[in-house]
Amino acid sequence: MKVLWTKRYAQRTQRMHSSAVRELLKVTEQPDVISFAGGLPAPEVFPVKEFQEACQKVLNEHGPKALQYSTTEGYRPLREMIARHTARYGIVVDADHILITSGSQQALDLIGKIFINPGDHVLVEKPTYLGALQAWNAYQVEYVTVGLDDDGMRTDELEEALRSGPKFIYALPNFHNPAGVTLTLERRRQLIQLADHYGVPIIEDDPYGQLRYEGEHLPSLVMLDNQYQAHNGASYSGNVIYLSTFSKTLAPGLRLGWVIAPKEIIQKLVQAKQGTDLHTSTFNQMVAYEVARGGFLDRHVRSIRAVYSERRDAMLRALERYFPPEVHWTRPQGGLFLWVVLPEHLDAAQVLQEAVKERVAFVPGRAFYPDGTGHNTMRLNFSNAAPEKIEEGIKRLGRVLKETLSSVALSPVKS
C-alpha cells in the first residue's frame, strides 16, 4: 500500500497491543496441547439442546422482530429477569438501572469512554483483569495499584493509593481473574468505608459470582455500600457500578453482559453505546432470555458448579503431587482460575517456551500487572479441560518447572 494510512494512528494506539491471552489461544488450538491458558468455559456444559429449542421458539413467536433493530438499552424482559435475579443477592434495582452490553468487555470499554480523560488515575488491583487494562489503555489512563494476597485486595495499601485521587476503584471481589482469591467480608467493609471517606466510587466486576464451589456467598460491594450509606437495603446508593455476564453461566459466544448503575449513568452509557454498536444483538438477547427463564439458569449453574468444582479439585491435587515445593499457588473457592507464584528468579515467560515444547500452556502473569512486574507468576485455568487432562497437563508442567529450577541452579548467577 501507499503510505497514506501509516503514521496516521492516534496516540492512544501506542498502548494497544495484541493480548497475550488472545494470541496464545491461537497456538493452543492444536489438539495435542493441554491448555490452561484461556478463560474458556467447558464446552461440555453448554446447553446446546436448550439453545436449539429457544432459537425455534423465539423465531416462531417473535418472527421478524427478533431480527430487527432494537433499543440500545436492551431487551426489556431480559433486563427485568436480571433485576429479579440480582435482587435475590441483595442488589435491588429495576430494569432502568440495567444496560445490556456486548459482553462484559463492552461495559469496561463504555465505562472508560464516559469516565476516563487522558492521564486520569484509576485504582486497580495488582494483578488485575487483563481485559480492563486493554479497555482503559485506549483511553490513556494511568494506573494506581494495590497488591493482592489470599484475602483479596490489600486494604492496608488502599489509603495511600486513594490519596492520589483516582477516578474510580476497579475491584473483582469474587474468585479474582487472574488471582483466584476472594475478598473477605472484613476487607469488603474496609474498602467501602475508605472509598466513602475519600469520595471515590467503585466498579465491581463480578463475572464468576455464581460459580462458588465452597463456603458461603459474600455480600456484594453494591449491597454493603447500600448498608453503609444507611440506605435500607432495598434502595440503591449508586456509588458502586456492578458488572456481570452470561458468558460463564450460559455461553460466551453470545456476547451478553450487563451493567447495573445509577439511571443517569445508564443514560450516558446508552449514548456511548449508540456510537459504538447501536445495540446488542436482538436475537441473542431474546434467545438468552428464553433459555434462562423458568428456573433453567439456576439448575444449569448448579450443574456447572459440580463440573468445575471437580476440575478445581483435580488441579489442586495434581499441583500437590507434581509441582516442586518452591512453587506456591492460590486455592480458589470458585471461578475459573488459580494463580501460581514461582521462585523470584524464574521467568514465567521462559517457562512457557519450554512448556509449549511439552505441549502444555498457561498465561504468564506479567500481562496482568499494569506496572510490568509479576515476571514469576502464572495463571492456570481449570474450567476448560477434563480432570484427566488436567492431571496430565500439570504433570508435564511440573516436569518443566523442576527442569527449569535445576538448570537455573546450575547456571552462573546473572548480573
Added chain:
Amino acid sequence: MKVLWTKRYAQRTQRMHSSAVRELLKVTEQPDVISFAGGLPAPEVFPVKEFQEACQKVLNEHGPKALQYSTTEGYRPLREMIARHTARYGIVVDADHILITSGSQQALDLIGKIFINPGDHVLVEKPTYLGALQAWNAYQVEYVTVGLDDDGMRTDELEEALRSGPKFIYALPNFHNPAGVTLTLERRRQLIQLADHYGVPIIEDDPYGQLRYEGEHLPSLVMLDNQYQAHNGASYSGNVIYLSTFSKTLAPGLRLGWVIAPKEIIQKLVQAKQGTDLHTSTFNQMVAYEVARGGFLDRHVRSIRAVYSERRDAMLRALERYFPPEVHWTRPQGGLFLWVVLPEHLDAAQVLQEAVKERVAFVPGRAFYPDGTGHNTMRLNFSNAAPEKIEEGIKRLGRVLKETLSSVALSPVKS
C-alpha cells in the same frame, strides 16, 4: 445517589447526545403512527424460515463451538465468503483483509479509536451519516465539510477542504444516508485523484450498494483507487478502507458488519476490538454464513430490491401528488432514504411536532449536519412501510406542510 459519580464524566461526553433517530424510534412505536423516521428494513423481507433452519444446522454441526469464545478477527468461512462476494464487484482481497464487526457502527467506532486524536480534522459530506458523527464525536474530532447535490459529494468544494489536512475522507458513494444521492463516476474519479494529490486516505461506507433499483452498478472507490495507482485491479492499493454490513441484506438484529483494510490496519483494528468487545458473536457469524451461503444471499437481495423499489416508487408518486410545489426532494436509485428540502424559512423540527399530531414521523435533517445547519431538511425512509401506508403517510405529511406554509405566510416576519 451520592454525588460520587457525577462530575466525573470524561470531557468527551460533552459531545455525546442521545441520537434524535433513536429517541424517535421510541415515539414511533405506537401502531397508528406511520413512521418514515427510522432506517429499518422491511420486516416482511427477513428470511425467518432460513434463519430457523440455519440455527438448527449450526447447533447440530458445530455444537458447543458455536457458543464458545472465538477469534477477534471473525469466523473465517464468513470472511472468505465476503471476500468471494466483493471480488465480483472488483474488490479483490483475501480473508486477512477483512475484520467482522458488531455492525458497521462498530467499524466506525474502531476507526475513530485507532485514527482520531482530539482536534484532528475529518472530511465529511454535509449532510452525512449520523452514526459516523456519533462515533467520532466521542474521539473529539473536528469536521471539515463539503456539500452534496444530486450527483453526490461536491468535488468542486473538495480541494479547499483537503487543504486543511484532514486525517481521512468519509464518503457514502451509493444511495447516501441521509441524502439518497449517488456519487457519479466522474466525481468518483475526481475524488480519487484529489485524495491522492493531497495524500489523504478514504473511508468508503457502503451499506446499501447491493440495493440498486435502477441504473448500472458504479465501481467502488476501492476499485477506482486500485486502477489510479496503476495496480492491475487484482491487487489492493490499501488507500481506501471499505465498510459494509449484513444489516440491510440479511437482518440488522444480528449486528454483523465488516471492514476491508490493509492487513496492518486490520491488526490494529483487531487490537482495538479486543479491548472493546473481544469478538463478535460466534453464533451469529455462523448462522449468517449458513443463511447466506450457496447463492441464497443473491436470490434474497433480488427479492429485497423488488420490494424496496416498489416502495420507493410509491413514495415518489405520493410526493408528486401531495407535497406542495415549494418543496424539493431527491430521487434515489437505491438504498433506503430520500431527502427533502423545504423552503428556507421552514424549520423541519417544528414540522415534525405538527406531523406527530397527524400520526406521521420523519427525521429532521439538522442532526445529519456536523455544523448544525440544515434546519429546513428532512430524511424520509421508504423501506419500512408498505406502499399503501407510504401513500397515506405522505398524504398526511403533505397536509401538514401545506398548513405550515400557509400559517407561516400569514404570521409576522420573524426577526
